[in-house]
Structure formats: structure tokens, C-alpha cells
Amino acid sequence: MNTGQSSSYDRPTIALHWLTAALVLFQFTLAMIWDFFPKPEQHTMIVTHTSFGIVLAVVLLARLLWRTTAGRRLEHGSSLPDLAARAAHLILYLLLVAVVVLGVMLRWSGHNPLSFFGLTIASPFGPFSHATHEILGNLHDFAAWSIIVIAVVHACAALFHHYVLRDGILQRMLPGLASPERRRTLGTGQRE
Template identity: 40%
Template sequence: MAVISTYTSSQKFLHWALFALVILLYGLTFGEEFYPRGDPAVDAIWRLHISFGLLLAALVFWRVALRGMKGAPSLPAEMTAAEQAAAKVGHFVLYALLVAIPVLGILLTWFRGDALSFFGLFTVPAPFAPDRATARTIRELHSLCANGILIVAGIHALAALYHHFVRRDEILTRMLPGNR
């Protein structure tokens, strides 16, 4: 098997698209704070949040599938065993959160008794009756995971910058667009 030195163009696109979507979704979550309770803008914000969340779910599925098919570049031999283990654990946690967040969001929407709508193009009704207590628990888990991904992604970004500016290796550049 050949050694992979960089990610594919599709993997790079998905990496940065998922980054942008996570930030957008987080921003939409706090966008409702600018409007009084009951304002129609709040409903519009949540419809957008759900639609972009479904887009996130589809892109995460694509990203996980590509990772399974294409793999990832090898870690530099200069990295210690502990650094390599930390990188692998960090990526696993990022992927786990990227899967968990939209799954919990879908369940939350359904347990609230709402249908899923993707930008009004199609709607998936809730397959079960609303349950406020379950919805509350799922909302807490969804929020915890959303906050967790910001923390883990921040550590991930700091590690990439450390590799680029301190270690001066290729870790960061192999995920940048245009680098082969």
C-alpha cells in the first residue's frame, strides 16, 4: 500500500466545509438571543439551524465514508508515541462528536414533536410521540457535544499551528487547499 502524503481534495473540502458549518450552527443557536420570545425570526433561525444541521449530517457521513475508503496521511516519524496517540484520540473524538451532534439534533427535533425539514425541500415527520422530558435530556446532550466540539476543535487547531510554526512539519499544509 502506498504512503499517503496529503488528503484528497474531497477530504480537504469536507474538512473546511464541516468547520464552517459547525461555526454557522453555533452562531445560529445564539442568534435567537437577539429577538424577543415568540418573534417569527426565532422560528426562522431554528428552521435554518435544523436544515444546516441536516446538511452537516450528510457531509459528516460523506467525510466518514471517505476516511474509511481513502484513509489519512501517516503521522510524521518525528512525533513521539504519546503525540501520535493524542492525535489519534483527538481525531476519534472529533469524528464521534461530528456524528453525535446531528444525531442528537434529529432526535431532539422529533422528541419535541417537530418534523425535520431540509430548507423546505422535503420533510420527515417525527416517527414517535413528543416527550418533553426526553427532549430536555437530549437538548442537554446536544448542547454538551456542541460545546465539546468547539473545545476539541480549538485544541486540534492549536496543535496544527504548533506543528506548522514550531515543529515546522507538514501536518497543517497537507490539509490546506491546493497542496499535494
């Protein structure tokens, strides 16, 4: 495991980060707009949302496995902003897990199979009450909105670091905009 020797994350970590972000934005947008469409299109959008929810679960699992095994970890300070950033990351991970689990349970609680690009997985549980289905739906929505709010704060903090503090924090997660230290390291022939 690489720790603190570089100012950038490794390529798989960067790719998984941005893939997670893209999937979250896609899923959230889809859920926000499907009520504006007629039933056939709405059903297709919900099934697509479910399929990409499973993709998000796989990406999240890959991200967690990579992070705990071979992924590069950067050293963090113990200042209040550093602690807040770590807390925000942990909360985002927990919310991502929660939104996926709640999404699966919501689908099954509505007496619908879990759909993955045409393949279906029937619920292993018995019937759920309407009240339970409603609670799961509200929790899923709350987790999704919480992810969006925290992700927006996260993005604003990254932009603040980039444009105001100019400390290179944002470049650590950008594949094409390497920090000066990263360019020097890559220029000496060292591999990521």
C-alpha cells in the same frame, strides 16, 4: 487506497474537512445568537439550523465513506502526540455523529417536524415527555460545546505545528499551501 505515500491529503478529503469545519462553525454561531432575535426571526434561524444540520449529516456521511474507501490516509507515528491526535479525531467524529442524532431527536421530542429547506419530516415516534426533551437538549448542547472545545485545541495544535515546529503538518490539510514535498511531487507530473 493511498497510504502514506504522500505528505498531503487528497482534494476530496481536504474539501470535506473544511466543509465540515464551516458547517460546525455556522451551526454553533446560529445557535448562540438566535436568542437575541424576536420570535419570527428566531424560528427562521432554528429551521435554518435544522436544515444545515441535515447537510452536516450528509457531509459527515460522505466524509466517513470517502475516508474508509478511496481517501488518502497518511501514516502516523506511535508517539504520545500522534496517539493524542488520533484520539482527538476519533472523538470529534463520534461527537459529530452524536450532535446530529441528538439534534434530530431533540427536534422530534419537541413535537416539531424535522425541516429541510421547506420539506418536513414528521417524527416516527410517539410523544416525548418534557423531561426527555430537556435531557436531549442538554446532551445536544454538551456535544456541540465539546466539538467546539476539541476543534479549538485541534486548530491550536495545527498552528503550533505550523509556526513553532515548522513540520508541514498544517499544509497537509490546506488546499493552497502545499508542502515542499507535495510541490515536488506535483512538479514531476504526478497527479494527486
